[in-house]
């Protein structure tokens with residue numbers, strides 16, 4: 001096999017660090033530490049390796065340790081006019097962001113980050129290295145464990161190394177705001193990057209070549225702003241996009257992502273229900289991949 | 305009264321399906337194979353019309369301890385729908401309704417037997433389309449697209465099927481019905497939807513799919529670039545990507561492909577060229593024109609001959625017709641073909657293409673290359689005549705050499721056709737035994753006894769639960 005398929009030394013080291021028996025929890029940038037609950041105090045803390053191990057600008061792919069911060073990743077990519085649109089705090093780690101699996105605010109255009117994951121190497125509950133996916137931008141070889149690992153809060157394995165697909169950074173980015181019907185904005189624009197709405201005010205992100213951004217902006221009677229508003233962060237839930245029309249607002253502070261269906265609010269939100277059948281499939285996966293529950297005990301992807 | 309196991313299960317199936325449970329020679333012949341060269345053995349074919357019927361079929365299979373196999377249009381190229389281990393075939397051809405087009409959510413709920421192009425035809429006048437567009441889109445089913453995580457020329461910019469599926473109703477191998485994923489952006493729990501997409505029918509039968517709708521682009525430009533040397537064409541591909549441009553589609557054809565296709569569709573392809581690139585740019589007009597300029601200047605640095613830009617939609621469709629009919633056109637030179645589907649880093653295209661030609665020469669075969677160059681997805685077609693003695697051994701040996709060369713260049717086994725039966729024994733070239741055992745554990749969470757599409761995807765040694773025969777019958781390799 002080529003060097004592109006070789007397992008880096010750092011991943012072997014991490015596998016030894018994870019070991020085979022005691023409860024462990026993987027620490028990233030602690031930016032979303034409480035999602036799914038806090039880990040048991042008994043769990044030993046480990047950190048995934050960090051570093052950009054290869055960036056092939058002409059392939060638009062990047063391989064890095066899961067512990068790499070988003071700052072380091074975006075600085076590297078920006079040198080070549082590229083990006084991975086995580087839209088998260090710069091001290092978050094790639095592995096942490098993927099394990100939590102929450103998308104950034106430009107999902108409307110760029111999709112979910114899970115779709116940018118090409119290959120994942122994780123350490124399983126027996127301390128062994130598992131590779132899934134592959135280094136190329138397109139691949140259907142074998143079961144798609146990469147999608148499964150995104151959003152798994154490290155309960156099925158500890159992310160060690162990832163290969164991501166990069167995107168070209170847009171020539172121009174503009175944020176606009178005003179009071180306008182957000183659903184009409186969505187209907188009128190061609191693939192905007194983001195439309196945020198707090199029930200009154202709308203913020204729109206337009207990206208692309210300058211002439212397109214100007215032309216799209218001219219369709220709307222809005223004023224330019226620096227960037228998006230601060231998002232309330234205590235609660236987060238999602239509904240189908242059209243249900244945002246009839247969102248019951250209460251007196252909380254909230255901002256919704258139009259066309260996507262995510263609502264950021266300042267009130268902790270209730271967990272969405274999982275059907276009995278799906279819950280039992282999920283428990284089967286946990287039971288098979290981590291029978292003794294040593295990976296991130298205390299955290300729950302499927303609420304107890 | 306007759307009481308063979310075959311008659312018994314058929315009786316039970318007929319109670320539910322009447323004459324839509326069949327074992328006539330016509331059906332068995334048809335359903336014994338798919339788009340690959342592999343031949344299996346069908347014994348019972350069911351044509352359900354609703355989820356409830358699929359569930360009953362699965363329950364009857366369990367009662368009689370028989371595996372089952374979901375089948376869409378049978379265009380798969382990896383033998384995924386080829387029956388081995390004597391499964392009851394569940395064909396989705398009669399589950400072909402577009403249930404709901406929900407423009408506000410930009411979602412359509414469809415039955416699995418809906419044909420890919422039929423969906424897009426329904427959506428186009430309303431300003432939308434389904435982005436994955438396999439070259440087989442006139443005939444392949446959405447269920448098959450989901451099961452294989454299919455790609456297509458326009459998946460370069462828009463992503464493959466997985467990115468366009470929000471939820472899937474599935475009849476699980478234990479007969480229960482569930483919906484994986486939902487229309488909200490962040491469904492709770494693990495991403496079972498993402499896991500099911502690409503699982504090639506081994507985790508259950510998809511009975512409804514919620515697909516995402518993509519808005520039609522306001523502007524489109526389609527370019528045909530010809531090159532006097534195939535290497536320049538391939539180098540242009542990686543230089544376009546390196547320039548930070550991801551076209552909507554970026555396809556390549558080599559000299560032989562051009563000649564064959566031109567004779568077949570008369571699209572005005574330049575038969576004197578060594579290679580052509582078909583490039584499409586779409587989106588807002590400014591971005592599209594910018595893209596055209598990037599492509600032009602990159603190509604000019606790589607000895608491009610002519611650059612033809614489709615003047616109107618008619619010309620654009622003609623250019624695409626050539627590309628989309630390439631496989632059919634191959635039948636004009638040889639009656640049979642074997643198609644590979646490896647992916648290599650785009651920067652390695654020149655090197656690997658070179659090897660493909662050398663391998664074909666060494667095995668005395670004809671290689672035709674027409675492929676999704678933009679994402680490095682090679683489709684070397686080995687054309688042959690199965691009447692020729694010993695030719696299949698050469699075809700398989702050459703195929704193995706192509707796969708080896710691709711993996712050595714940092715590539716993978718399959719970009720979009722899947723592993724199925726055809727490539728399952730190659731999985732060990734890419735994955736360790738432990739990787740495959742882990743994949744099998746995940747599959748087992750859905751199907752511990754291996755009822756769903758047995759003997760596919762993973763080599764038999766790595767599957768713990770192949771209760772339905774450990775080996776692929778010899779006949780499967782004809």
Ligand SMILES: Cc1cc2nc3c(=O)[nH]c(=O)nc-3n(C[C@H](O)[C@H](O)[C@H](O)COP(=O)(O)OP(=O)(O)OC[C@H]3O[C@@H](n4cnc5c(N)ncnc54)[C@H](O)[C@@H]3O)c2cc1C
Nearest residue numbers: 376377378379380384439445447448451454455505510720
């Ligand atoms: C000329 C030609 C060109 C092609 N071009 C492309 C291309 O550009 N890109 C590409 O990706 N592929 C391409 N293919 C391959 C093929 O068309 C795709 O894989 C397609 O998605 C298969 O769909 P199908 O309905 O024919 O599925 P089938 O061949 O019937 O089945 C394929 C697999 O899906 C499973 N399956 C089918 N329906 C269901 C269901 N409802 N639930 C669960 N599992 C199910 C089957 O068990 C099998 O494993 C091409 C094939 C041909 C012949």
